[in-house]
Amino acid sequence: MAVSKRKRAEYIRYAQYGLLIVIALLVAFLADWGQIRAAFFNVDIAKAMFPSVITVALKNTILYTALGFAFGLALGLVLALMKLSSVAPYRWIATVYIEFFRGVPALLVFIGIYYGVPIAFQMQFPALTTVMLALGGVGAAYMAETIRAGIQAVPKGQVEAARSLGMSSSRAMITIVIPQAFRIILPPLTNELILLTKDSSLIYILGLFREQYELTKFGRETLSRSPSLTPILIAGLCYLIITLPLGYLSRWLERRGTTGSSRKKVSA
């Protein structure tokens, strides 16, 4: 029994390829391709979705995500600063907020805000405000932890230098630490934006008008009026229009950060 390690690894690899081919063939033979095409690739239904899938649904998905991200970033920054505060009650509040909203499904939060806030405060917010509060409120919990890690990653010497020049601790935080922290966390923050884009689909739970539909709601609504799953495929592709470039951006920022070639060369 004199099979070398290299040979054995080779045989195992062949076996894996073989298994993959068998699975692929099984799926190909068992699936009903006619049905699949009818279900997902109905060109007429797809055509009928344009242009409103872009002008309404995609536009709204981007708008809702942007609003939620902006609000979430601001609230996340406040929470991160509270979490790093020397004042204990601030830390407790931030911890409770972050743990709660990270531990509860976003859908429940949306329902709570949509139905709960009007009852609690006896007032009805405009739909856009509700969307912003719901998406941003959940996003803030995740972003707060990212921002806190970024702030802590800024070398201590930066603060000492700033304080030595007479800056107060809050001035040093705003002028020196936070700008550097955001450079550090740009890649993970871009990932949060991707997650938020997909989470924006959960606001289907909110009662929205037709012109307020975002991609998922739009796809489902079209689906209910058509015999084909094509609308779901189209909606999915539209999400990729947003998320794929963001994914590339995130990885590019990450590479740029690790290779340290981030700073544009300035001729002296």
Next chain:
Amino acid sequence: MSDVCVEITGLKKAFGSLEVLKNIDLTVNRGDVVCIIGPSGSGKSTLLRCVNLLEEPNDGKIVVNGVELTDPDVDIDSARTKIGMVFQGFNLFSHLNVLANLTVAQRKVLKRSETESREIALHNLERVGLSEKAHSMPAQLSGGQQQRVAIARALSMNPEVMLFDEPTSALDPELVGDVLGVMRQLADEGMTMLVVTHEMQFAREVADKVIFMDGGYIVEEGPAAEVIGNPQEERTQLFLSRVLDPTHHGPGDPA
């Protein structure tokens, strides 16, 4: 104002149960250059960092430029604008270019105008010989250049005293000279300087007073020629012989 710039009495500092400074008394006259030497762990950096309250003393009194820093009600931010600090690791603001490094505190803290702060910054860059680097980012500079920028940044606040915490220890040997040259020039111009250093040659030639610290105490102090040239205390003699003649000591010799 009196001619005393820094006055420290009965200073004590401990990190937890580790006593780093045990009853330090020190006076620095205006215009003097005082070099603090000693083995690592002797407390010399901690002493320097107490002079602008980067470390909070546990006991004792520190008066700088007539302001008592150990007074609980002191406006420490305002006091620090008069105390320049240069770090071993440079600590330039990495997201700002050289010019912005020099102007940011002038504008945000001293509330100088953009034009004025820029003028002062460029003047100080010229003093350290780096006018042409005004628009470079810190990461594009050598260690020696970064340290000179850091000195220019501190000078731009028009401090009355400059603190140097091992300013050349992180530099490649061939870059040390540029930084020491700038410091020597500052000393010649009459700047009050408190320098923690391992550069015995610099201490011998530039310092008005040399302080040897060990184990949290000032063991010996006096004119450079005496402390370095003719040390009286055994610990000073041992330290200096190890530093000035490192190849003739085995690893097991007592320090």
